[in-house]
Amino acid sequence: MSSEFKSTSKIFQGQLGAYEVIVTEDESLTLKSGFFDEACHSLSGAKAETRHNYLKNGLFYSKSYKEKKPKLTVLEVGFGLGHGYLETSKALGDAIELHFISLELDPSLVSFAQELSSPVFHELKESAWGFDAQIGPHQLSLILGDARKTITTLKGFFPGLMVDAIYLDAFSPRRNPALWTSEFLSELWTLGQKGSVLTTYSASQSVRKTLDHVGFAVESFPGFGRKKQCTRAWWEGESLTEIIKMRMNSNIPLLND
Ligand SMILES: C[S@@+](CC[C@H](N)C(=O)[O-])C[C@H]1O[C@@H](n2cnc3c(N)ncnc32)[C@H](O)[C@@H]1O
Numbered sequence: 076m077s078s079e080f081k082s083t084s085k086i087f088q089g090q091l092g093a094y095e096v097i098v099t100e101d102e103s104l105t106l107k108s109g110f111f112d113e114a115c116h117s118l119s120g121a122k123a124e125t126r127h128n129y130l131k132n133g134l135f136y137s138k139s140y141k142e143k144k145p146k147l148t149v150l151e152v153g154f155g156l157g158h159g160y161l162e163t164s165k166a167l168g169d170a171i172e173l174h175f176i177s178l179e180l181d182p183s184l185v186s187f188a189q190e191l192s193s194p195v196f197h198e199l200k201e202s203a204w205g206f207d208a209q210i211g212p213h214q215l216s217l218i219l220g221d222a223r224k225t226i227t228t229l230k231g232f233f234p235g236l237m238v239d240a241i242y243l244d245a246f247s248p249r250r251n252p253a254l255w256t257s258e259f260l261s262e263l264w265t266l267g268q269k270g271s272v273l274t275t276y277s278a279s280q281s282v283r284k285t286l287d288h289v290g291f292a293v294e295s296f297p298g299f300g301r302k303k304q305c306t307r308a309w310w311e312g313e314s315l316t317e318i319i320k321m322r323m324n325s326n327i328p329l330l331n332d
Pocket residue numbers: 114115116125151152153154155156157158159160178179180181184220221222223244245246251253254
C-alpha cells in the first residue's frame with residue numbers, strides 16, 4: 076500500500092473478515108478488505124473517484140440521462156461503503172426518480188454504511204432480496220449474496236428491469252476474478268439496451284477483451300488520480316480498433332469461470 080494513505084487505525088470486523096478504515100485524499104473513507112487484500116477505492120479520493128468513474132463518465136453518458144428522462148435505473152456491482160448510491164442520489168437531486176440496485180456479498184457492510192457513511196442508510200428495511208429503502212424519490216435496493224447468483228434473480232424481483240447504467244465496481248480482476256468472467260458479464264449484458272452504459276475503473280486488457288467478446292462495444296476514458304485509463308462499454312456500436320485487434324491476440328486471455 077502506498078505511503079499517502081491515512082489509516083484511521085480503526086478496524087471494522089465484517090462477515091468476510093477485517094476491514095481497515097482509511098481516510099482518502101478528499102477526506103472520504105474507504106475500506107481495505109483483508110479477505111480480498113485490496114482497498115475499495117483510489118486513495119486519491121473515494122467519493123471523487125466514484126463521481127469520475129460512474130457519474131461524469133458513466134451515467135451522464137447514458138441516453139436516458141441526456142434526454143432528461145424523469146426516472147433512471149442504475150445497477151452497481153459491489154455496494155461497499157455505499158458511495159455509489161450516495162454520490163448518484165446527490166448528483167440527481169429530487170427532480171429525478173432513481174432506482175439504484177446494488178449487489179453485495181458481505182451483509183455486515185450495511186451496518187458500516189449506517190454508522191460511518193450516512194444516516195440515510197438507517198432507512199433500509201429488510202426485504203425479499205436483502206434491504207430496501209425509499210429516500211424521497213430515490214429507491215435503494217440492496218441485493219445481498221453472491222452477485223453471480225443474485226444477478227440471475229433480478230428480473231424476478233423487478234419485472235421488465237432495464238438499467239441505464241452499470242457501475243462495475245468489484246475488487247480487481249486479480250483479487251475478485253469471479254465478477255469479471257464472460258459468464259458474469261453476459262448476465263450484465265441482458266440487463267441493458269441501446270443507450271445504456273457500463274463503466275469500470277479497470278483498464279485490464281483481459282477485461283476489455285472479455286467485454287468485447289460478450290457483445291459490448293468497448294472504449295477507454297481517462298482514469299482518476301494516478302490511474303491512466305478506465306473502461307466504458309455500450310450495448311451498440313463497435314469497440315475501439317485497438318480492442319478489436321485484441322480479439323485476434325491469443326496472448327491476452329479471455330476471463331471465464
Ligand atoms: C470496490 S468495493 C465497492 C465499493 C462501492 N461501490 C462503494 O462505492 O463504496 C467491492 C465490493 O464488492 C463486493 N463483492 C466482492 N465479491 C462479491 C460477490 N461475489 N458478490 C457481491 N459482491 C461482492 C465486496 O464485498 C465489496 O464491498
